[in-house]
Amino acid sequence: MIGVRDASFVPHVLDEYGRQVRVAMADYLKPREPRRHLYNLVSEYPRRGGRMLRPTLCLAAARAFGADIGDAMNTAVAIELLHNAFLVHDDVEDESDTRRGRPTLNALHGSPVAVNVGDAMIFLGLRALLDNGERLGLPLAMQLLNEAEQMVRETVEGQSTELGWRRDNATHLRESDYLHMIMKKTCWYTTIFPIRAGALIGRRSRLDRDRYVRFGFFAGAAFQIQDDLLNLIGDPAKYGKEINGDIREGKRTLMLIHVLEHASSDDRSRLLELLSRPRSGRAEPDVDWIRQCMDRHGSIAYAQRIAHALAGAAQHEFDTVFADVPPSSDREFLRAVIRWVLTRT
């Protein structure tokens, strides 16, 4: 029966679809002038790899709904380009040092150049969506542009919430605040838009406003929590960023929110004092202490439980909203990828 196979085929699908997206994306990343401070840097993050989860979700959804893979390729490329554009601006905004195992663009070339490179990448993503017109016709191409505009709006709103928390040193957040924030910051561009875009391309008809939004939320939230967990418990040899970097940054993760809520009064006072410092004021031992505090109060195990519950909810929701989609390896991928995200290291 389809659906009971284990998730070990997921990486193969990611590799194969990811490879095809890379080939198509290369057209948008051709070397051209001005190279030194722009186009060489535009292709830097895409060249460093990445799992290609988001474009693969789009391609698999499109095929599951009956499209040819080529029908969804420009949209998949746009998703990956916009994702990389966000990474470039995120790294500037977070003053991050490392991305995919190498120094960030802002660390290598300064924030001014990196902001401009991110802008160029946003419009390369737009270029790929405009190129949909020829193959898909203007109405569908325009619909995809509208969906993409909404997706980015949600993303920048979520990003502003998170930046605001850090700027205000927010310390009274609840799990529901966190879930609301990642719904916007992560889920729209990671899962909701890729699935909705694929469905639009496959079905060639309008979609209800909320279709696949709940599914994308559950799956995307499980993904984001796992991503935040990897920052703490990932394998340093495989993880492309600084381990415990989120703690140093003061990032409001589910684990930090949990530990702030459950710490003893003494621990909480010290946590608040450490969080009130600027990033550079949290030294290695401070970061280690916060990390141990999370262990002591079960914050990591708690976040793992929530991620698994969300993945379960996503699979349940999948079985409802994909009930009308005939069995196929792409449909199977979309169901299996939810569990797979929790096995990533």
Add this chain to the structure above:
Amino acid sequence: MIGVRDASFVPHVLDEYGRQVRVAMADYLKPREPRRHLYNLVSEYPRRGGRMLRPTLCLAAARAFGADIGDAMNTAVAIELLHNAFLVHDDVEDESDTRRGRPTLNALHGSPVAVNVGDAMIFLGLRALLDNGERLGLPLAMQLLNEAEQMVRETVEGQSTELGWRRDNATHLRESDYLHMIMKKTCWYTTIFPIRAGALIGRRSRLDRDRYVRFGFFAGAAFQIQDDLLNLIGDPAKYGKEINGDIREGKRTLMLIHVLEHASSDDRSRLLELLSRPRSGRAEPDVDWIRQCMDRHGSIAYAQRIAHALAGAAQHEFDTVFADVPPSSDREFLRAVIRWVLTRT
């Protein structure tokens, strides 16, 4: 005869068309959540004013080519929103302190928040262009999106060149390097795109690839040089930025390029030494000395001559490429605005 009236009616047209654009733009800038770190800030620069030159060029061109003003309103709004988005990112990239007489968004709220606000504004501009579909039909709306994408591509390429010059402390630039850079950085979004978009909306037909590009270059270059001159010789009470701020920043203006080329050997050595310092290393007396150096070597008068020559070339080009456009007050505005930009204080 149309064309011989003086340019005193230009500010009235800017006020009236500008007022209408502000009304239409308000729909895109409505207060909504999240306010504090996003939408209140998105409307900050637009609320501070601005001449509304770019959207007025678009509206006047559309009307001169036979459209109703309402046909071009969304595009005019998009132009102003994208312009303001660029200002937000420019201020981050240049670490500027003042914009339109008040502290910059980065000075008030930090660069991370400002980068994200600029991203939101880019997509608000895109939203306005997507909204063209209903009134103008999909083919024309899509054509305008394609033109906008090219416009932004040129802009970020020009911006990368200028950022690169500063980062590399470029000291061997020529006038032609400068003109090439501002063709991309300024002219596409200030003059070429507004005029081309207006013509597309008015004529409802395709445009040759190069149509109005030369006109827009001459007019836009005159505008940019005048803008750079105002930074040196503007009235501090009216000028919204720091006088001589470009010198402090080390911005490669036509005046700086001229003085580097014409200074005595001693002056040149000192200039190079001052430019090699970081921005904070150029104190008030250093800035004043560079400014005096420009006076001594006639760099300001030289740039004024070039700006006037470019404005003359623009008017000459106008008479050729607008020869088929029937007389109207909008056509007259487009011709008169070229000279008017040189009278701004």
